[in-house]
Amino acid sequence: MSSTCKSKLSTRKQVSKGAGNRALEMANEVNIDEISRQEESLRTRRSSLGKVRYIDSFHLEAGKVSNINSHVGKDGWIRTLHLAFQSIGIVYGDMGTSPLYVYAGTFPDGITVDDDLYGVLSLIIYTLLLLSLLKYVFIVLWANDNGDGGTFALYSLISRYAKVSLIPNQQAEDAMVSNYKLQTPSTRMRRAQWMKQKLEGSVRVQVALFVITILATSMVIGDGVLTPCISVLSAVSGIKEKATSLTEGKIVIISIVILLLLFAIQRLGTDKVGYSFAPIIFIWFLLIGGIGIYNLFKYDVGVLRAFNPKYIVDYFKRNGKQGWISLGGVILCITGTEAMFADLGHFNIRAIQISFSFLLLPSVSLAYIGQAAYLTKYPANVGDTFYKSIPGPLFWPTFIVAVAASIIASQAMISGAFAIIWQSQSLGCFPRVKVMHTSAKYEGQVYIPEINFVLAVACVIVTAVFRTTVRIGNAYGIAVVFVMTITTFMVTLIMLLIWQTSIWWITLFVVVFGGVExxxxxxxxxxxxxxxxxxxxxxxILMMMMGIWHYVHVKKYKFELHNIVSSDYIRELAQKQTLRRIPGIGLLYSELVQGVPPIFSHFTEKIPSIHSVVVIVSIKQLPIPHVEIAERYLFRQVEPSDFRLYRCVVRYGYIDALEEPKAFERSLIQQLKNYIEEENILRKSDAPRQSEVQLEELNDNTKPRSGSSTVHIEETLEQNILSNETHSSERISIEKSHKIEEEKQIIEKELEKGVVYLVGEADVMAKQDSSILKKIIVNYIYNFMRRNSRQGDRVLMIPRDKLLKVGMTYEI
Structure with missing residues (x-):
């Protein structure tokens, strides 16, 4: 903002204050209490409006909460240590059970040269230190999205700095949400600006970034199948040490039974999961660490020479291609590393860093070192190293804890798959499924029955067909490394675009971590x-589902955007004598956030009646994890004002849950009444303001904007606040206050008469001149998924006795 603008704003605040005082003096003669209340409300709103840079009816709600801080790094040490202990049970089950099968996967044909053991141990140690500790714990965790991690968090973070979303529903108001606010890339950094323009100016790059994101999420969902299989099967296999009569087939059956029980209890939820699981995993870490120390001193302390990276070089020189192939088993030592980042939202950065550095890393390192020491004496036992290296008296306790730990590791990945699918659905990337929130305390703890059934069937098939941990490990390794590589790529983009890191550090990050991966x-x-x-x-399969669903979702949105109802149609409709007004409030649902959707005109043509008050409700997910309640509702009145037609955008973060219908109704109507009061106070007359029309045009414009056009928008809207805030400081008349109360009373009376939910069911068909591929995708694949997924009214939890549906066909 220029110094001239700052001066004008300062002068204007003084004028506003003086005008407000004069209004209060004149109001002393009549209705002093009412006028004082409204003036106080106006001053409260004005304090926040000064922070949002420009004024608009939508912005009144957008600017209410101005200083909400992320929890990341803000907790005290006692709270951080408490979270660090809880994270043990949620985050590290997968990585903590890796010692069950790493050596077996690395040496499927046995150990032929003793020095190979030192080379593999050295690889394990430095893979843990380089990729898990250095990359994730000390770098990637900081690339969080207001405290939340994972691939979607990286994508949402990038999409806030550059307009890469394929759905053209961006609004100027979105940037005012407190959790949305971030430091804008400096214009002095040409590299950051160049990267931003490239991302915003190329649809191909945006599509590629989206495809990469859903590829990573699809791989993580696939982990929800592979982790239970390999963890449970490897844990149960240890029983052969004491029950030699058990065949491979019987062990597979026992594993399948445990897996089915695991999926059967998913519907109970994972509330208090940190308290329940943390002690078990903590005991597991103490056991494997203690056994590792015992084996180290009993068999061969000399394996500590593996800390010399020279053994890695010698290993590859000696084994060549076979050494390179064996890396597929070594990489299993860091399975579950991505969970540290994905589950960050439940904890904080310091908690993860403490629990990893002081518990997980020492414990699993000692476990691998102890197993290596044991194998120097008994190399033939490499296929079942973990259980054979356990001291006799500790076998059964360790076996029981191992099975429990494997179940916990499986539970974490299954819950993670549910959470990812929930996020995908909220961003329009997955067919509608039933999402059940199982915990009021832990955000993101959800259960999806349909997905639980599919995962259970897939786990049973994989376990029955593959039968051994070595073969499952071959599949598991691909999923792990793919996600890690994609994370490296996206964090590199964040370094370039957002952090504006030195190019030398970025190069080092890509070369070291990207090269190893x-x-x-x-x-x-x-x-x-x-x-x-x-x-x-x-x-x-998952990418095809997510890609097709998102493709048609975007096409539907653009169809509605290009067929919005004109303001002339609304004015003519308001003057029609044949249009009957029904008592009550009608909530018309639409995904469109700009303008009045075409389904509205379809309603009025098919049913020539409309409720006394109509609110067009648009549920919108922002590319942030949370939206505070006070910032959730944005209103605008559609002219003419006596028609009582309102638009409302209800904004949620991608992990926010929808409210129950009654709570939603109460919250929306209360916010509507607040809006009516604020809007009548702030505008001089009932005529629509020029700033609203200008902002409406800006929001409805779907073309990508360059950095210079964004500056122009801000300058235009800055001029609007200069002219409109003057209106807000003028005296509030008695008639105006009466009108406010009258409008609010009308809303309250109509609420008592009932609320009806109006939902348009749009059938989507490809145009006649479309290609055969597009017709197959839209007419058959998409519609098949839509018919077999949950309908919109069920997802929105709309009561059946309050629902009215009208069908409409879109040709895209």
Whole structure:
């Protein structure tokens, strides 16, 4: 803002204050209490309006909460240590159970040279230190989205700095949400500006970024199948040490029974999961760490020489191609690392860093070191190293805890798959499914019955067909490395665009971490035909579903955007004598956030009647995890004002849950009454203001804007606040206050007469001149998914006795 603008704003605030005082003096003669209340409300609103830079009816609600801070790094040390202990049970189950099967996966044909053991141990140690500790714990965790992690968090963070979303529903008001506010890339950094323009100016780049995002999420969902299989099967296999009569087939059956029980209890939810699971995993870490120390001193302390990275070089020189192939087993030592980032929203950065650095890393490192020491004496036992290296008296306690830990590891990944699908659905990337929130305390704890059934069936099939942890490990490795590589790519974009890190540090990050991960990726892809195809097959199916659903979703939105109802139609409709006004309030649902959707005219043509008060409700997910309640509702009145037609955008974060219908109704109507009061106070007359019309045009414009046009928008809206705030400081007349109360009373009376939900069911068909591929995708695949998914009214939890549906066909 220029110094001239600042001066004008300062002068204007003084004028506003003086005008407000004069209004109060004149109001002393009549209705002093009412006028004082409204003046106080106006002053409260004005304090927040000064922060949002420009004024508009939608902005009144957008600017209410101006200083809501993220929890990341803000907790005290006692709270952080408490969270660190809780994170043990949620985050580290998968990585903590890796010692059950890493050596078996790395040496499927046995150990032929003793020094190979030192080389593999050195690889394990430095993979843990480099990728898990250095990359994730100390770098990637900071690339969070207001405290939430995961691939969607990275994508949403990028989409707030650059307009990469394929759905053209961006609004100027979105940037005012407190959790949305971020430091804008400096114009002095040419690299950041160049990157921003490239992302915003290329649809191909935006599509590529979206595809990469859903690829990573599809891989993580696939982990929800592979983790239970390999964890439970590897844990149960240990029983062969004491029950030698059990065949491989019987062990597979026992594993399947445990898996079915695991999925059967998912509907009970995972409330208090941190308290329940943390002690078990904590005991598990103490056991494997203690056993590792015991084996180290009993068998061969000399394995500590593996800390010398020279053994890695010698290992590859000696084994060549076979050494490279064995990396597919080594990478299993960091399975679950991505969970540290994905589950960040439940904890904070310091809590994850403490629990990883002081508990997980030492424990699993000692476990691998102890197993290596044991294998120096008994290399033939590499296929079942973990259980054979356990001291006799500790076998059964360790076996019981191992099975429990494997179930916990599976539980974490299954819950993570539910949460990812929920986020995908909220962003228009997945067919509608039933989402049940199982915890009022832990955000993101959800249960999806349909997905639970599919995962259960897939786990049973994978366990029955693959039968061994080695073959499942081949598949598991691909999923792990793919997600890690994509995370490296997206964090690099954040470094370039948002952090504006030195190009030398960015180059070092890409070369070191990206280079290592590409080597691992090439190794796991080599085992494609030996089971590696499984996660890619899962990912392909999920990507097809998510991609097709999102493609048609975007097309539907653009169709509605290009067929919005004109203001002339609304004025003519308001003057029609044949249009009957029904008592009550009608809530018309639409995904469109700009203008009046075409379904409205379809309603009035098919049913020539309309409720006394109509609110067009648009449920919108912002690319942030949370939207505060006070910032959730944005209103605008559609002229003419006596027609009582309102538009309302209800904004949620991608992990926010929808309210129950009654709570939603109460909240929406209360916010509507607040809006009526504020709008009547702030405008001089009932005529629509020029700033609203200008902002409406800006919001309805779907073309990408360059940085210069954004500056022009801000300058235009800045001029509007200069002219409109003067109106807000003028004296409030008695007639105006009476009108406010009258309008609010009308809303209250209509609310007592009932609320009806109006939902348009749009059938989507490809145009006649569309290609055959498009017709197959839209007319058959998409419509098949839509028919077999939950309908919109069920997702929105609309009561059946208050629902009115009208069908409409869109040709896209």
């Amino acid at each position: 590409l080597v691992y990726l090439s190794s796991v892809l080599y085992k494609f035909v030996q089971g590696g195809y499984l996660p890619l097959a899962f990912a392909f």
